[in-house]
Every structure is written in C-alpha cells, then in structure tokens.
Amino acid sequence: MDVSIVVPACFENPLKEEAIDFLSAVLVQEVPAKIPVTAILGAYHIATRYIRAPREAVKNVLSSLLRTRSPAFFPDVSPYLAIEALRYAADFHIESWDGYLVALALFLGTNTIYSLDKELSRVSHVRVVIPFPEDKIREYHEYISALRHSPT
Numbered sequence: 001m002d003v004s005i006v007v008p009a010c011f012e013n014p015l016k017e018e019a020i021d022f023l024s025a026v027l028v029q030e031v032p033a034k035i036p037v038t039a040i041l042g043a044y045h046i047a048t049r050y051i052r053a054p055r056e057a058v059k060n061v062l063s064s065l066l067r068t069r070s071p072a073f074f075p076d077v078s079p080y081l082a083i084e085a086l087r088y089a090a091d092f093h094i095e096s097w098d099g100y101l102v103a104l105a106l107f108l109g110t111n112t113i114y115s116l117d118k119e120l121s122r123v124s125h126v127r128v129v130i131p132f133p134e135d136k137i138r139e140y141h142e143y144i145s146a147l148r149h150s151p152t
C-alpha cells in the first residue's frame with residue numbers, strides 16, 4: 001500500500017471517511033494488503049509539511065493505526081528490498097519509494113499495489129488499484145490543490 005492511501009485518513013478532507021474505512025478493512029485483513037511501516041512515517045511528513053495538517057492530530061491518527069499491531073503492517077526495509085527498489089526506480093523512471101512498493105509487492109507474491117499514484121502504472125508487471133470512488137478522488141485533489149494554494 002502506498003502512502004497516498006494513508007494520508008487522507010490523517011485530516012479533514014473529502015476522502016477521509018473512505019480512507020478510514022479502507023484502512024480499517026486492511027488492518028483487520030478483510031482486504032489482504034500490507035502497509036509498510038515506512039508509509040506511516042511518510043504520511044506524517046506529507047500531511048504535516050505539504051498539506052499543513054495539524055501535527056498533533058496527524059500524530060494521533062497514525063499512532064492509533066500503529067497501536068493496532070495489525071498483521072497488515074510490514075516493518076522491514078531489508079538491504080535486498082532497497083536494492084530492488086533502486087533497480088525498479090532506475091529501470092522505470094519512478095521515485096525510489098515507488099520502486100520499494102514494487103519490490104515489496106513482488107517479494108510478497110503479488111502484483112497489486114493500492115495507490116492514488118498513476119506513475120506506478122509505468123511498471124508493466126504491477127497492477128495499481130485505486131480503492132476509492134473516482135468522484136471522491138477528484139474532490140480530494142481539488143481540495144488539496146485549493147489548500148496548497150491558499151495563503152498560509
């Protein structure tokens with residue numbers, strides 16, 4: 001699972017409810033997916049730095065997710081996966097983080113990655129699944145765009 005699926009759960013926005021519902025289903029393994037623990041750290045960075053969501057609120061949401069100790073969490077970034085991530089990043093001209101998602105998915109025996117990032121589609125042997133309705137995603141992107149362009 002990509003960080004882009006976790007971020008909307010961290011602050012008020014048009015996609016928050018859907019993000020929480022989807023994450024809840026993953027945490028109890030109704031949806032068989034893995035959440036890299038690094039995605040939680042990335043969500044904090046994106047939500048607080050780029051979206052300017054309140055740090056304490058974001059910390060609380062993300063800490064609550066981690067406290068579930070769900071088997072959905074994937075805790076390790078091994079040197080092997082990091083090397084594979086860099087290879088995919090270089091071969092497919094994607095971010096190293098996205099390369100990690102590809103490497104992790106394939107390592108876990110799947111080709112499915114949950115993400116809002118269509119860049120991952122560059123990798124021919126993975127399937128990017130956007131788990132939210134298109135209209136909600138459009139609302140979310142408009143909301144984020146307006147937020148980022150509003151005066152501080």
